[in-house]
Amino acid sequence: MIYSYSAISTFENCPFKFKLAYMDKIKPLRKNIESFMGSRVHEALEKLYRDKLFAKIDSLEELISFYNERWEKEMHGNIFVVKGYEIENYRKMGEMYIRDYYNTYKPFDDGRIIALEKRIFFPLNEKYWINGIIDRISEKDGVYEVHDYKTSLYFPSLNELDETQLAIYAIALQNLYGAEEIELVWHYLAFNKEIRVRKKSYEYIREEIINKIEEIENAKKNGKFPAKESALCDYCEYQPICPLFKHHYKINEMHVEEVAEEDGFNLVNKYWEIERKIDELEAIKEEIKKKLIDYARKNEVEHIYGSDKMVKVKFYKNFYFRDGEIVKKLLKKEGLYERFSRLDFVALSKALESDVIPSYIKEKLKEIMEEREIIRIYLRDLKREE
DSSP, X not given: OEXXXXXXXXXXXXSBOSSGGGGGGSOOSSEEHHHHHHHHHHHHHHHHHHHHHTTOOOOHHHHHHHXXXXXXXXXXXXXXXXXXXXXXXXXXXXXXXXXXXXXXXXXXXXXXEEXXXXXXXXXXXXXXXXXXXXXXXXXXXXXXXXXXXXXXXXXXXXXXXXXXXXXHHHHHHHHHHOOSOXXXXXXXXXXXXXXXXXXXXXXXXXXXXXXXHHXXXXXXXXXXXXXXOOXXXXXXXXXXXXXXXXXXXXXXXXXXXXXXXXHHHHHHHHHXXXXXXXXXXXXXXXXXXXXXXXXXXXXXXXXXXXXXXXXXXXXXXXXXXXXXXXXXXXXXXXXXXXXXXXXXXXHHHHHHTTTSSOHHHHHHHHTTOXXXXXXOOOOOOHHHHO
């Protein structure tokens, strides 16, 4: 079975975990400006090094001109901007990245170019194969370098750096070229900085990726691809087919008259109206409760009677323990803990989905438990989300 790194990465990070193993085969319905700009910058840098292979050193002006030509040619109406900036701002950002890179690395002779936009295809094990594309491979003094261009506005620390993608590519180089020494190089173009990592072995990543693929395969088999909302959703190019957002796109494409008749639209409005009335009544209820308590205290009564109903007001003391561990130790010391402890079924249910509990205990627990579907409804303020 063949997997691309992008599919694995999407499953890990994207909130929309739906048929992600095949996401590369689905054409995006729209494209965010960050991704669009990144593609144009990658093209310009590829041209720079490809021309160098033919003994031609592009001038900075030629490179910027090429970038802008590609920008104009590829620009289309489905490009969207998340942040409050204009498309022109992003075009200028791309120019700046290219200009900074050019001035930093010219005359581009730091190592021999082995490959550009190299498609890799190699086995992780006897069952799974990986394919992907490496931005640039070079070699210097016997050390192979895997170069990756990043246009993100986030510059990670070494502790935050995700080595997964380039570590996979390092294993690919071992398969392709028999490379023994490999250095990973990230170019963070927005900061005109690079991060280099060299390790004796990158085999540690193989098992991690195989485990991730197994997770994807199990999710496919069981049909468990839940949508999970995150900060990345705004940048997702697949929102029109995502369960979280496709209704929004559906009603946006309707005429005003059609939206007014759409079932989901009307149900949400009715639900909101009922919730608003409930909130108003709850506020009134709380105010009346306070007055009933005050009445009971003032008149020294516990039962207050109305025409058909009676309210019971009971005053009693309860205790709150700030430090549960201290209480636990004290009770255990006196042999009283078992009388006050209780089993946490929520934690137990989560543990059953992991390897924390041995399989033979899981089987015994399954004999005395049943699986239930829990449905909760929360009303959100659409204006605040926007």
